[in-house]
Amino acid sequence: MRSIGRVLASAAVTYWLTVVTARGARWAYVRVRIISIVIPFAIIAIAAVAFIVNGSSLRAAFSKAR
Incomplete structure (x- = not known):
């Protein structure tokens, strides 16, 4: 919600x-x-930056062990 306030401001x-x-x-x-x-x-x-951060290789590096 804080980002919405920043956008409105x-x-x-x-x-x-x-x-x-x-x-x-x-x-x-x-x-x-x-x-x-x-x-x-x-x-x-x-x-x-959001595209890079949400990339599959980065997500694989921090995958959750089940």
Whole structure:
């Protein structure tokens, strides 16, 4: 549940920055541009790590003895 809170918090901050940007704040515009560039790469990196961690060879290394 903590990750949902983090996602909602980051969405709220991004929305707030977008509203401030629409009002003409240059500093907020720069931050929204940085977020829009960085976040897709972060999502891809997290997905790649999850794919590697859930791989069969790694799971076999830590298999449960029955």
